[in-house]
Amino acid sequence: MSVHEFKPDLPPPSSSLGVVGWLKTNLFNGPVNSIATLVLLYILVPPLWSAFQWIFLNADWVGDSREMCTSGGACWVFINDRFGQFIYGYYPVELRWRVDAFFISLAVIIGLLVYEKTPQRAKLGIFSLTIYPIIVFFLLNGGVLGMEPVETHRWGGLMLTLVIAIVGIVAALPFGIVLALGRRSEMPIIRSFCTIFIEFWRAVPLITVLFMASVMLPLFVSEEIEFNKLLRAMIGIILFQSAYMAEVIRGGLQAIPKGQYEAGEALGLSYWQSMGLIILPQALKITIPSIVNTFIALFKDTSLVLIIGLFDLLAVGQAALADPAWLGYSVEMYVFVAFVFWLFCFGMSRYSIYLEKKLHTGH
Amino acid sequence: MNQATNPQPETVIELKGMNKWYGEFHVLKDLNLKVTKGEKIVICGPSGSGKSTMIRCINRLEEHQTGQIIVNGTELTADLKNIHIVRSDVGMCFQHFNLFPHLTVLQNCCLAPIWVKKLPQAEAEATAMKYLERVKIPDQADKYPGQLSGGQQQRVAIARSLCMNPSIMLFDEPTSALDPEMVREVLDVMVELANEGMTMLCVTHEMGFAKQVADRVIFMDRGEIIEENEPTSFFENPQSDRTKLFLSQILNH
DSSP, rough: OOOOOOOOOOOOOGGHHHHHHHHHHHHHHSSHHHHHHHHHHHHHHHEEEEEEEEIIITTTOOOOGGOOOSSOBBHHHHHHHHHHHHHHHTGGGGHHHHHHHHHHHHHHHHHHHHHHTTHHHHHHHHHHTHHHHHHHHHHHHHOOOOOOOGGGGGGGGHHHHHHHHHHHHHHHHHHHHHHHHHOOOHHHHHHHHHHHHHHHHSSOHHHHHHIIIIIIIHHSOOOOOOOHHHHHHHHHHHHHHHHHHHHHHHHHHHHHHHHHHEEEEEEEEOOHHHIIIIHHHHHHHOOOOOOOOHHHHHHGGGGGGGGTTEEEEHHHHHHHTTTGTTOOOHHHHHHHHHHHHHHHHHHHHHHHOOOHHHHHHHH | GGGGGOOOOEEEEEEEEEEEEEEEOOOOOOEEEEEETTTTEEOSSTSSSSSHHHHHHHHHHHHHOOEEEEETEEEEEOOHHHHHHHHEEEEOOOOOOOOOOSOOHHOOOOOOHHHOOOOOOOHHHHHEEEEHTTTTTTTTTTSSSSOOOHHHHHHHHHHHTTOOOOEEEEEEEEETSSOOOHHHHHHHHHHHHTTTTTTEEEEEEHHHHHHHHHHHHEEEETEEEEEOOOHHHHHHSSSHHHHHHHHHHHHHO
């Protein structure tokens, strides 16, 4: 009887490792791929290089007027000069610390919520959805504890964009869940109500919703209740986005096999227990990419509020273009605004990818 | 209606003239069945004969339209309270296990005890570990269902049902979705359960299991109970031609 001798493990050939290996397998894998790589490089490199030159090499960064912009590249002096307005809008300069406090507390809370080892994360989550928004409202709006009131029409810039986007995101998700469950309900009245609601809001453009919210709503509501313009825009965005969210989540609910519902029923769980413990966690998990997609769309759609006279980041930027001292620097403004939007949206996207990986349980 | 006031003490499940339709389709026809405490019943029959539908009616996963189903003295009606009483006393295992993929094995087992029976978490976990040991997979407690083999998943599903401490267990083709070499480990658990005196209704084509543990074998076709008998007579001396044909088809392959 012979004993089989297993061969020892050897390292892979060096040509498949490192930079050379990567280039070989990804860019120069055969003659066709090599030609394609070279052609694409030929097409892509010049514009990327000139963009790089414009943004970085030939750009002017410091100064206080357009006379400083002499290098022919981007004039970031303009952005620098208007930076405060981009961030705070028309919030009074001496009260900007209140906005800073909002930014810092928001960053800390989001950081703590995202970090998994935070103790009492669930309690912090509840706090951030209940008490925290009230504190932030009074902090930004003032009028209590001797803080000078700052009406919402003076809010603007990135701060306003963030306020609208976060309120929209945080409210649209639960409303969307309820609407999605309602649309799948076996109770005809609830089902038809949710279906009509979703189909109505999903079928109108957001711009019309915002117009209706700002122009028509005051006609319907009695004059004593003076509705704030920002609040009206927020309600419009929430109704609109929750309809979208509902359809995204409904897709997830439909993907859950019937057996999961039956297993829950057979164990004696009630409808809400089944939904909350079994169905929704799975449905939300598989819809993370679409939910975040909707969040990102919502974040960018907030810039539409400029048409009803709210000064979000983009609107502040456009207003700055009208300043005679800075005429002709619109490209810089749009690049900057796009970059800020991109930062936030990219962050959301990365977090969603991380979340998907974390929640993957091998099925 | 209220014949449950004077039931035979040992009857735990009773179907009386039960009918069910899917739309126009008459799927269960005038079923009458009494199951006594501790009885093991194997239900077999060709696919589409209504055997799964029948046991799914017993914990109201399906609704019957006429006739009565009485489980432990509680009649199943649209009354949610009765349904809840019945379900908390009847465990069920499915062909495709239906474990919750987003929860670990231990969490799968603890979920219902914690939320339905309101047990404290430590107690629920202790119970869960006890049953996981009984189905011989305590070492998998912290894994997710997707990381287990089919046989292991089905054993977890059995443990999950047992954690609710049911007096009746329903099995809906528990081994049909398994690879052949895993059927044995699931059947072993079921045999053990049967030997401990659990009342069991099993829809299965495992005739070895039927011979080994069943008190009665029921043969169904086209929504009717064609024949019921104790296993030896059922296999050796089937009465109806339909049963003979069925047995010849499943036993001689």
